[in-house]
Amino acid sequence: MFRRGESIQVKSPDQLAVMRRAGLVVALTLQAVTAAVRPGVTTRELDSIARDCIKSNNATPSFLGYHGFPAVICTSVNEEVVHGIPGERVLADGDLVSIDCGAIVDGWHGDAAVSVPVGEVTAAVLALSAATEAAMWAGLEQVRAGNRLSDIGNAVEIAINAAGDYGVVEDYTGHGIGTSMHMHPPIPNHGKPGKGPLLKVGMAFAIEPMATLGSPTVGVLADGWTVVALDGGSAAHWEHTVAITESGPWVLTALDEIHL
Numbered sequence: 001m002f003r004r005g006e007s008i009q010v011k012s013p014d015q016l017a018v019m020r021r022a023g024l025v026v027a028l029t030l031q032a033v034t035a036a037v038r039p040g041v042t043t044r045e046l047d048s049i050a051r052d053c054i055k056s057n058n059a060t061p062s063f064l065g066y067h068g069f070p071a072v073i074c075t076s077v078n079e080e081v082v083h084g085i086p087g088e089r090v091l092a093d094g095d096l097v098s099i100d101c102g103a104i105v106d107g108w109h110g111d112a113a114v115s116v117p118v119g120e121v122t123a124a125v126l127a128l129s130a131a132t133e134a135a136m137w138a139g140l141e142q143v144r145a146g147n148r149l150s151d152i153g154n155a156v157e158i159a160i161n162a163a164g165d166y167g168v169v170e171d172y173t174g175h176g177i178g179t180s181m182h183m184h185p186p187i188p189n190h191g192k193p194g195k196g197p198l199l200k201v202g203m204a205f206a207i208e209p210m211a212t213l214g215s216p217t218v219g220v221l222a223d224g225w226t227v228v229a230l231d232g233g234s235a236a237h238w239e240h241t242v243a244i245t246e247s248g249p250w251v252l253t254a255l256d257e258i259h260l
């Protein structure tokens with residue numbers, strides 16, 4: 001998993017300040033899209049809100065055209081885990097939709113995702129989403145100079161397992177981020193602590209646990225993008241981009257100034 005020789009990009013404080021600007025655009029966009037989520041809205045309408053928000057903030061979408069991806073956000077509903085393509089689908093009461101967004105400012109990326117209930121959602125699905133979000137925060141807490149990379153995934157896995165009998169998706173991971181959206185290293189959402197590269201000030205990562213109500217086994221739909229839980233159980237996905245500063249983790253994609 002941790003190949004030698006591939007280095008992790010280290011950013012200067014000035015570069016992290018630009019990444020914070022990109023992260024804030026992502027935060028504002030997710031806020032605007034979340035506010036529009038309701039039964040009856042199409043995922044394409046949500047994509048259009050994101051497109052307008054990113055443009056009006058003088059930023060560029062990270063996802064549009066990425067390996068041919070045709071939209072600004074990913075919208076993944078219910079058993080869809082990640083990478084769902086916005087389109088004609090009408091959100092219905094009881095759905096859980098993961099909205100994933102990336103934006104670029106002056107060449108630097110931010111990447112974050114939220115899972116949003118549509119109308120009245122079952123207690124089990126709400127608990128899954130809450131557990132996944134809590135696991136993301138547990139992972140973010142570990143993004144500190146002096147820790148090892150695998151401390152992040154270990155904390156994520158422990159947090160999800162402590163919350164309930166959930167599936168932890170292992171086929172997709174968090175990632176390094178900076179001058180590209182997806183950079184070295186991959187960051188699994190599980191594993192033993194104390195392994196992998198030493199974390200240093202100036203590194204930045206996207207931490208993004210994905211969990212399911214049933215089996216975490218996933219597959220990709222015929223559209224070539226949409227990742228689904230094969231047993232049809234609901235999935236949740238939460239993500240923040242975080243940087244390592246001298247004083248600890250700085251959550252670059254939070255609406256508020258969050259230093260852990």
Ligand code: MG
Binds near residue numbers: 101
């Ligand atoms: Mg993302």
Ligand code: MG
Binds near residue numbers: 112175206
């Ligand atoms: Mg990501």
